[in-house]
Amino acid sequence: MNVELKNIHKHFGNVHANKGINLSIPSGSIQGILGENGAGKSTLMKILSGFIQADPGGEIILDGKPVVIHSPADAIHVGIGMLHQDPLDFPPMRALDNFLLGQSGGLFPNRNAVARDFRRLAEQFDFSLDPDSYVDSLTVGERQQLEIIRLLWLGARVLILDEPTTGISASQKSKLFVTLKKLAGQGMTVIFVSHKLEDVEHLCDKVAVLRAGELVGEAKPPYTTSKLVEMMFGKVITLGARQPAQGGNAVLSLENVSLEDVRLKIRNADLEVRAGEVIGLAGMEGSGQGLFIRACAGLVRPVGGRIILNGRDMTGKSYHAFKRAGVNFLPAARLEEGLIPGLSLTDHFILAEEPDGLFIDRAIGQRLAEERIKSFNIRGAPHTPVESLSGGNQQRAELALLQDPLSLVLLEHPTRGLDIESVIYIWGKLKERCRSSTAIIFISSDLEEILQYSDRVLVFFSGKVSRPLDAGKTSVDQLGQLIGGKNWADMGEAYD
């Protein structure tokens, strides 16, 4: 099926997520959609799959005919099926029920016939899926396979895959690629959304690159990696004057640390962080950096190895013990995990201080709040509830809540969604901390931010942790390839 997108716009409030996108995808091809987080890829694909509607004026044309897609059900009706990044399936139910759910038909589905179709499709693509197994016992890769055969069964002729290679094993990935090529060979249109260069280069017949909501260009094989990287991140940035770290004492050491969660395993990671140093953690969302930073905070207990803080073994201690020892963690979800909606700025500053007696002295709290609001340049009054602050001001408030003195700050996406002014201000404040020998570990999906502000960088790729790279000697291009899983062997000392 030929897919044509004409003049697609989408606004979310003040955010212009898609800016007049025109794209034409011929039948039987694999189209790559490349771009960093927040470039507008997902929005575009959600529009095509009926999850959201584009602003009026745009058009979706299938095989020459304009179509109107109101809902995902409409989309599958006209032959568009989407595989979401977080599988939208039903974990406690059986694979066959997941497969069947949503198919229209009589009240009593013929399970035997459906199971036959299931097995036939699974066999056709060499998937070893058991229709009777429960979905929560399947791997992410198998859940994808289930979703692919389901969409095909429902008659999808355009298949959209949103970041499908996140969280699946290498062998599942190669099987997925074989399948997608086979489908394209059968005349299917495959749209492959990713920010992994390696995957896109390996698979796609054509690549469209999105940046900040705009389609900045298209490319065909043979691909030049550096050119793709340049399109993704804008012109190659010449780094400003970086401030190298002073050599301090070791604040935090991870020795042979192993971590596990439902999706990922990190094996035997080592790291030594010195006072005043900034470590950037790079990697695609869900590659293990979140687990890693939580382990550094004591929020996740390692299944092996030791965590040493200022010379003391802290393995297995709680976050509160880490906090008393001078570690603070600022999570990415500011209003979900960082601040308390419904409480004012003053309340927050009082909470962050050690209680002084039984009763709160509101006057002192008020003074404290005024002082911090001034020194952190927060646009808000002491009585302002935190949820009515802007994102940048919430982040400033979080910084203002940090203990003093502090040996280590852990930050998750400290500047995500913030305006430039706030970004510069926040890093200024953080660097101030570093000069008083606080160490910083932060996660960011902005590679320029990582290279600009870190001394050393750790790259994460599906649970693998790179050796620390010297940020001064690494380029955005190199980093972009590493987070996409490329060139790990060339790093020489990289380990599993």
Added chain:
Amino acid sequence: MIRDRLGNLLYQLAALLLSFGVVSLILISVDASPWEAFRNMFAGSFGSLRKFAEVLVAFVPLLLVTAGLLVTFSAGLWNIGVEGQVVLGAIATTWVYRFFLDSNLPPALIIALAILGGMIGGALWGSLAGLLKVFGGVNEIFGGLGLNFVATALTIYLIFGPWKRPGVASMSGTVPFPDEFSLPLVENLRISPWALGIALVGIVIVYFLLQGTYFGLRLKAVGKNFRAAYLLGIPTWQYSMYSFLICGALAGAAGAMQVAAVYHRLIPSISSGYGYLGLLVAMLINYQALWAVPVALFFAALNIGSIQLPILMKLDSSLSGVLQGVLVLFVLLASGMQQKFARRS
């Protein structure tokens, strides 16, 4: 800000009028005059000193329970188990009384010990729901409900079993305690100024606890955002447990009052549903301690005033419960409407 307040007030007023309207319709449907019914209820609660004293008798446990619930609601917990905590307070009080039945201690000390025992009993029962919630992941609503039934069964077991009256056990409860075990009552009335004092002290303590102390602020933080409160360094699960203990103690005090000042023995329905009614009061005042006293007094007056209805108008006294429930329901719906319109505009 001021417009918000005004809007709020308008919606609340509308809810109040609507609920009286609905109850009037219900009354008309059974051929009763709404005006007469409301007038009789008013007269039945404020018409004489004796009647007003009865209102205060109901007000005491209701206020104590509401005070306790304000603490658990602040911590984001739906302590439906409060009913059982009242019962266990009453049981523990009875147990202390029975223990000292033949002792030579001064009665005042025994009363104090019995009330203290009631508070401890309620707190322990509350901590059970808390432990289930904090360490077992059992929702406090279901854990609490289950414990309520167990508490009621325990009362009946005690009344018909180990603590039964000599001769034949009956639903009228255990043997009444001697007069000196009663909290001193106002002459010719059933209200004890001591009980009233304890209830008022309870709500004042809770008010200051929630408004002015570090404890209260941290409790609110835990209730509004458990995760963020933990990251800010607040020992979250401990605070959840504290709130169950405090609420349990206040509910236990309510149970103790029922035994020490009202019934002077353990009866099967010792809690009189004040636990559940307290939940309604707490919801109606939108969890603000300042309003607890007038609203609890209003609800107690409705309860007592409605006692006159069967005698004067051949209407069932449960009208008070209908009015209370409809009022809370409309206030909930009104605030939902208000939020919906706010979202849309």
Added chain:
Amino acid sequence: MTQETLLIGLAGVLASAAPVVFAVIGETLSERAGVLNLSMNGTILLAAMGGFAVAYTTDNILLGFLAGMLIGALVALVVAFASITLKQSQVAVGFVLALTCRDLSYFLGSPYMGVPGPRLQVVPIPLLSDIPVLGTLFFRQDFITYLSFLFIFLAWAWIFRTRSGLMLQGIGEKPAAAYIRGANVTLMRYVYTVIGGALIGLTGPAYSLAIRAGWMGTISGLDGIGWIALAITIFGGWNPLRGAFGAYLFAFLQWLGLVLQPVLTQVPSQVLQVAPFPLMILTLLLVNIGNAEWVERTLAAMPESTRKFFAKLLRAMRASPPAALGVPFISRSRKRVLGGLYRRICARGRKLRAVFVKY
């Protein structure tokens, strides 16, 4: 005790569990769709009173049952409106309604207190009732008990065997995923809550017109049934078969209490009747403990093999409620509930027309 009296006793257990079965099935449907109907305790009382009053006034038992169902459906509609449309706490609204409906039933029911009224008769099924043992147990019952047998099976088949039931499971589990598969989540939540409410409403007349015929106000002994049914719904793991088993177990324990009364004189029957509650708490504990953070941390400290063993064990015990129970669903698309329904009807119409044109 002779075999005959034992059989009659057990048949009585099946009959006395029938009302609870309706309530459990109704609540199961509602919760499966993601709406917790906490009003059940009051609804049952109000429906019992209303059903009896209507049957008494009209001298028509069927109208009495229908009135009970209507009351249940209306109360559920309030719950649905407040929680789905107004996004108020389901717990708060349900709880208030539980208390209000109870008091309303006492208030409106006082004229009918203790009046003798119509009662459903036992209708032995010809031939089947003569089968030894089974005949006495299953086929010498009244109509409403037969209906309860039927509904257990129907509800189970609906949820687990039909396409619509599959979608119902999906809506309660992950509304977003159900939505991309074509479900009108909001509308379906309304529909199942109201149908569930009607079933809960059936519980009332099943008492007041059959098993405990008449209306006795506060001494009807019906106050508390709703909370018990709520507990049995959880015990039943949102499955009508397991739920019905819970209801029978509960009725059996009550009967056992009565039978054993002469033997265990020091244990009042009320004590035996609460046996389901500690059982419920224990079940909830086993089912939920795997989610507690301290368990996770303790596991991480264990050697790998132990860790894996316990993780598996906890996983096996876990019987989670519908994941989206009580969670509002906000669809990103702008279509309204009725708009969606309207469009769907139009689509059906188009399809039909297409069929006609073909021929």
